[in-house]
Amino acid sequence: xxxxxxxxxxxxxxxxxxxxxxxxxxxxxxxxxxxxxxxxxxxxxxxxxxxxxxxxxxxxxxxxxxxxxxxxxxx
Amino acid sequence: xxxxxxxxxxxxxxxxxxxxxxxxxxxxxxxxxxxxxxxxxxxxxxxxxxxxxxxxxxxxxxxxxxxxxxxxxxxxxxxxxxxxxxxxxxxxxxxxxxxxxxxxxxxxxxxxxxxxxxxxxxxxxxxxxxxxxxxxxxxxxxxxxxxxxxxxxxxxxxxxxxxxxxxxxxxxxxxxxxxxxxxxxxxxxxxxxxxxxxxxxxxxxxxxxxxxxxxxxxxxxxxxxxxxxxxxxxxxxxxxxxxxxxxxxxxxxxxxxxxxxxxxxxxxxxxxxxxxxxxxxxxxxxxxxxxxxxxxxxxxxxxxxxxxxxxxxxxxxxxxxxxxxxxxxxxxxxxxxxxxxxxxxxxxxxxxxxxxxxxxxxxxxxxxxxxxxxxxxxxxxxxxxxxxxxxxxxxxxxxxxxxxxxxxxxxxxxxxxxxxxxxxxxxxxxxxxxxxxxxxxxxxxxxxxxxxxxxxxxxxxxxxxxxxxxxxxxxxxxxxxxxxxxxxxxxxxxxxxxxxxxxxxxxxxxxxxxxxxxxxxxxxxxxxxxxxxxxxxxxxxxxxxxxxxxxxxxxxxxxxxxxxxxxxxxxxxxxxxxxxxxxxxxxxxxxxxxxxxxxxxxxxxxxxxxxxxxxxxxxxxxxxxxxxxxxxxxxxxxxxxxxxxxxxxxxxxxxxxxxxxxxxxxxxxxxxxxxxxxxxxxxxxxxxxxxxxx
Numbered sequence: 001x002x003x004x005x006x007x008x009x010x011x012x013x014x015x016x017x018x019x020x021x022x023x024x025x026x027x028x029x030x031x032x033x034x035x036x037x038x039x040x041x042x043x044x045x046x047x048x049x050x051x052x053x054x055x056x057x058x059x060x061x062x063x064x065x066x067x068x069x070x071x072x073x074x075x
Numbered sequence: 076x077x078x079x080x081x082x083x084x085x086x087x088x089x090x091x092x093x094x095x096x097x098x099x100x101x102x103x104x105x106x107x108x109x110x111x112x113x114x115x116x117x118x119x120x121x122x123x124x125x126x127x128x129x130x131x132x133x134x135x136x137x138x139x140x141x142x143x144x145x146x147x148x149x150x151x152x153x154x155x156x157x158x159x160x161x162x163x164x165x166x167x168x169x170x171x172x173x174x175x176x177x178x179x180x181x182x183x184x185x186x187x188x189x190x191x192x193x194x195x196x197x198x199x200x201x202x203x204x205x206x207x208x209x210x211x212x213x214x215x216x217x218x219x220x221x222x223x224x225x226x227x228x229x230x231x232x233x234x235x236x237x238x239x240x241x242x243x244x245x246x247x248x249x250x251x252x253x254x255x256x257x258x259x260x261x262x263x264x265x266x267x268x269x270x271x272x273x274x275x276x277x278x279x280x281x282x283x284x285x286x287x288x289x290x291x292x293x294x295x296x297x298x299x300x301x302x303x304x305x306x307x308x309x310x311x312x313x314x315x316x317x318x319x320x321x322x323x324x325x326x327x328x329x330x331x332x333x334x335x336x337x338x339x340x341x342x343x344x345x346x347x348x349x350x351x352x353x354x355x356x357x358x359x360x361x362x363x364x365x366x367x368x369x370x371x372x373x374x375x376x377x378x379x380x381x382x383x384x385x386x387x388x389x390x391x392x393x394x395x396x397x398x399x400x401x402x403x404x405x406x407x408x409x410x411x412x413x414x415x416x417x418x419x420x421x422x423x424x425x426x427x428x429x430x431x432x433x434x435x436x437x438x439x440x441x442x443x444x445x446x447x448x449x450x451x452x453x454x455x456x457x458x459x460x461x462x463x464x465x466x467x468x469x470x471x472x473x474x475x476x477x478x479x480x481x482x483x484x485x486x487x488x489x490x491x492x493x494x495x496x497x498x499x500x501x502x503x504x505x506x507x508x509x510x511x512x513x514x515x516x517x518x519x520x521x522x523x524x525x526x527x528x529x530x531x532x533x534x535x536x537x538x539x540x541x542x543x544x545x546x547x548x549x550x551x552x553x554x555x556x557x558x559x560x561x562x563x564x565x566x567x568x569x570x571x572x573x574x575x576x577x578x579x580x581x582x583x584x585x586x587x588x589x590x591x592x593x594x595x596x597x598x599x600x601x602x603x604x605x606x607x608x609x610x611x612x613x614x615x616x617x618x619x620x621x622x623x624x625x626x627x628x629x630x631x632x633x634x635x636x637x638x639x640x641x642x643x644x645x646x647x648x649x650x651x652x653x654x655x656x657x658x659x660x661x662x663x664x665x666x667x668x669x670x671x672x673x674x675x676x677x678x679x680x681x682x683x684x685x686x687x688x689x690x691x692x693x694x695x696x697x698x699x700x701x702x703x704x705x706x707x708x709x710x711x712x713x714x715x716x717x718x719x720x721x722x723x724x725x726x727x728x729x730x731x732x733x734x735x736x737x738x739x740x741x742x743x744x745x746x747x748x749x750x751x752x753x754x755x756x757x758x759x760x761x762x763x764x765x766x767x768x769x
Contacts, residue, residue, distance in 0.1 A: 019314050020307045023482075023558040028139045028180055028317050040344065041351045047449050048458070050351060050563060056177055057563040059445045059458075064559065 001072070003049070003065035006039045012070035013037070014053075021067040030054035037070060081161060082129045082240055085150060085185060086169035087178050088136035089438070089564035091197040094227035095169050096133040097576050099237070104580070118161075123241040132161055138177070140184040141313065142283060143558060145479045154188055155276060155287040165243035167236070169195045172202055172209070173565065175332065179218075179324045180317070183251040186220070187275040191246035193221050193239050200226035206335030213331040219247045228570065251323055254278065257315045261302070268298045278316075282309055343565055350439065356446050363439075364465075367430045368530055371503075375422035382422075386415030405601060412683045413597025417590040420676060423500050425582050427469045432577040434465075436569035444561050454541050455548025456493075457486040457559065464490075464540060467497030468533070470585060471733045475740055482558035489547045491740055492750055495733050496540040496726065498533045501675040505724050506532055508679055511697055513717030535725055539757075596670055596677050603644040604685060612641040639663075639685060658723065658759070659716030659766040661705060668723075675729045715769035719762045727758035 006012055014035050022031070030053050031037070040057070041050035047062040084099075086092035096104075100119025117133040134153065135146035142148045153159055154166070166185050170178030175196065186192045202209065215222050221239050225232030254262045254274045266274050269290070276287055277295065281302060284292050295302050349355055393407035434440045440462060448458025459481045467474035474494050481487040498506075510525050517524045606612070618637065639645050647669060648662030655665050663685055671678040682700065703711040728734070734747040741747070 019310045023143065023560055024141050024310065024313055024317075025138060025143050025558065025560045027314055028141065028177075029560065029562070030177060030321070032314075032318055032321065041347060041445075042353075043351070043446060043449050044353045045449050048445055048559065048561075050347070050445055054176075056174060057565075059441070059448070059559075059561040059563055061448070061559045 001070060003037065003039075003051075003068040003070050004046075004062050006037075006049075006065075006070065006072070008039055008042055010072055011036060011038045011074040012072045014068060015071050016069040018067040022064060026053075026058070026060060026064065029056050029058055031058075031068065036073070078127045080123075080127065080129050080164045080240070080243070082131045083153065083161075083163035083166045083190075084131055084133045084169065085166055085181065086136060086195075087138050087171075087174070087181060087562075089562065090136075090169045090171040090174070090178060091227050092136060092169040093133065094570055094573055095167075095195060095197060095225060095233075095236075096131065097573060098227055098230060098233050099131055102576070102579075104576075121237070123237045127241045129240060132163065137181065138562075139181055140188075140279060140283070143482050148285075151279065151283055152285055154185065154190060155279065155285050157287075163190065165191045165193065165240060165246070167193045167195055167240065169197055171198045172196055172207055173198065173205065176321070176324055176328060179327070180320055182218070182220075183320050183323065184275075186218075186248065187250040187252055187273075189248050189250070189273060191243050191248050193223065193236070193243070193246065194218065195223050195225055195232075195236060197225050197227060199224040199232070200229050208333045210331035214327065217327040217330060218251070219249050221246060250275065252316070252319055254316075257319055258312055261312065265295075265302050268295075268302070282313060346566055347442070347563075350442050351445055356442070360443055360446060363434075365530075367427070368533060369526065370430070371423055371426050375426055378422040379419055382418050383415065386411060386418065390415075404605075405598065408605075409598045409601030410594065413594050413601075413680055414590075415680075415683070417586060417594070417676075419504060419679075420500055421582060421586065423503055424469060424585055425578050427500060428578045428581045429574060431466055431469065432574045433569050436567065436573060438564040438566045441561055441563050445563065448559065454544040455486065455489045455551075456541075456544050457481050457483060457490070458561065459559075460486065460490040463494050464497055464537065467494045467499060467540075469581075470499050470501070471495045471497070471730065472736050473581070475733070475736050478740070485548075485551060485553040488553070488741065488746070489544050489551070491737055492547060492746060493540040493543045495728055495730065495750065495754065496536050496543060498536040498725070499675075499730075501730065502532075502724050504676055504679045506721055508697055508700070509712070509717045509721050512700055512712045513714045532721060532725055535722075539726060596674075597680055600644060600666075600670055600681055600685075603647075604639055604642045607638070607642040608646060609641060612638060644685070657766070658762045659713075659719045661711055663703070664711070664720065668729075671729050672731070674731065675724060678724070715766050718769055719766035722765045723758045723762035725758070726754055726761055728754035 014033050035054040038052040048059045050059050099121045104119040119131045122128045134150045137147040137150050140151050168182045211222050223236045390411040397403035443461050444458040447461045463474040463477045478487050478490045514525050514528050648666040651665045652662040667678045667681040670681045728751045737747040
């Protein structure tokens with residue numbers, strides 16, 4: 001599943017991401033395969049997403065989240 | 076012997092880098108621009124110890140040397156160029172303890188450039204509370220560097236930092252990362268082609284399109300090794316580089332950092348649950364905005380009145396006590412009222428910057444970006460446009476500069492183009508004086524009617540900005556690529572010293588920049604108003620006296636009015652009167668509009684100069700305006716003409732400095748020209764409609 005499908009409060013692990021479409025800045029913030037990711041808050045229309053990526057709190061748009069594959073660990 | 080060394084202060088945003096800068100340099104700072112571009116350049120001076128002092132450059136906050144915005148470009152271009160006048164002898168990288176892992180990424184990059192580097196771990200006062208312990212000696216060993224723990228809140232560690240900076244020559248500069256481990260073939264071949272160069276610098280030349288030591292991307296491209304392959308190949312390597320760096324950092328931190336997760340930051344997440352809530356978040360934001368605008372209106376009125384009357388009495392004093400020849404008259408009637416026109420803004424600008432810097436210091440501004448992104452995207456803007464749109468209420472110039480961190484060019488361009496519609500502080504005096512004249516001081520549903528009209532004008536400005544953005548989004552055909560990544564920093568209590576320094580610096584630069592223009596125009600206006608093209612100007616006394624039987628005071632006023640009408644300024648106003656009559660303005664207002672093309676705030680100053688020329692009355696501008704009559708005896712300032720003027724000022728592009736900054740930021744005359752024409756047209760039509768309807 002993609003990061004965009006995650007529900008509020010769920011925790012997941014990054015499995016894979018499309019380096020062509022995900023900004024390098026996000027990767028440098030710690031969005032790398034194997035790192036944990038938690039959806040903290042969603043703005044109306046589920047966009048943007050407020051995430052905790054490996055300890056860093058970051059907001060990204062849904063269109064970016066769609067290119068990041070994740071696996072849920074805590075529902 | 077006194078030695079001066081150069082120090083670059085580098086760090087992620089929100090690490091307290093500016094606080095470290097403020098503590099090192101105190102008020103010995105100056106802000107300017109990097110040549111050719113409008114990125115703000117901050118440098119300060121600091122005495123390190125006996126005989127050694129330092130110039131400290133506070134570089135724009137950046138997460139990485141891989142730049143994604145103009146601000147970040149500055150950092151890499153400076154650090155790559157050994158011949159740059161500001162090239163640092165030593166780099167100080169500021170990291171905050173809570174995000175140490177991410178902060179170290181930048182540290183490893185800087186160190187790989189071969190620049191002597193000191194690591195500052197800031198906010199050390201939070202360590203115990205957060206259950207964090209750090210083995211500094213071990214970490215210095217692992218990273219091959221000097222580490223200084225600081226607490227900018229408690230002002231700790233600054234002297235140690237100064238000593239370490241002074242001893243910079245003893246720093247090791249071995250790199251952190253072995254590039255061959257990322258892709259052996261690629262990097263070995265790259266090194267073979269340029270055996271004398273640092274491999275990391277070559278890699279940055281390829282990925283960042285910067286150049287150093289006469290090598291640029293084309294030089295590398297023209298070699299055999301196929302080193303500038305496809306973008307997506309390079310990006311994959313960059314990702315691998317990042318993974319390698321994190322592996323290195325994790326290894327280091329495993330040995331020297333311990334975190335007790337029990338003491339989690341529950342308060343922070345609870346705050347976020349409310350402040351970014353899909354309903355309460357917006358309500359709170361609205362209340363915050365409402366409070367800010369009420370405060371600007373309420374708090375600033377007392378100091379503004381005081382400044383106003385101080386300048387009026389100063390001018391009066393000068394008129395009575397100085398000899399009556401050209402220069403003293405210019406001072407009394409041109410320069411003092413002109414300076415008053417600048418000084419009167421200081422309270423409002425200062426109050427607005429207090430609020431804006433508090434919103435940024437606390438971390439709340441990022442939450443607003445998160446809340447507003449989706450809404451603003453409908454209009455072709457970005458959540459990050461919130462900051463320019465809000466700072467635009469102070470001044471469009473810093474606001475347009477603040478668009479630099481919007482990575483998407485289309486969203487950035489639209490933000491630049493619509494920001495001048497927001498109600499900047501220069502419009503405020505125009506509004507304030509007109510509202511006081513034409514809107515009754517009554518209560519409407521318990522709220523102050525004048526305050527409501529003012530808020531309405533602010534909302535009108537925002538509304539127009541959004542409407543214009545919507546149209547531009549449909550019209551502009553530009554490639555669109557998202558790169559929206561916004562850090563949500565932890566909430567912090569703002570450090571008053573930082574707020575104070577920001578407010579001081581911003582206000583000072585406004586007063587100096589705008590002050591120069593206003594002063595120059597006031598002088599010019601005074602000269603134009605005191606001289607006339609025809610001989611009838613000089614014979615005003617004779618002409619007026621002949622046909623009237625008046626008291627002394629009335630006669631005096633008649634003479635000065637006649638003089639103004641026959642002056643150069645009067646001629647200009649008369650010339651454009653036919654064009655502005657349908658909007659409800661007379662030729663005197665016409666003069667004010669023409670002169671305030673340079674800067675809106677000149678409007679009030681111009682009226683002050685126009686009405687002040689030749690009169691001795693001790694009176695404020697407002698009372699003079701209220702008494703102003705058309706030739707047929709009707710008052711000039713009515714609800715219709717007053718509203719029409721306010722609408723005109725709400726939409727018109729009356730600011731040369733803004734046009735200049737748009738030209739710089741978009742690097743073309745095309746956009747400022749379009750902006751000027753369209754905005755003036757909209758303003759004229761809207762003012763016309765307002766006057767005709769009311």
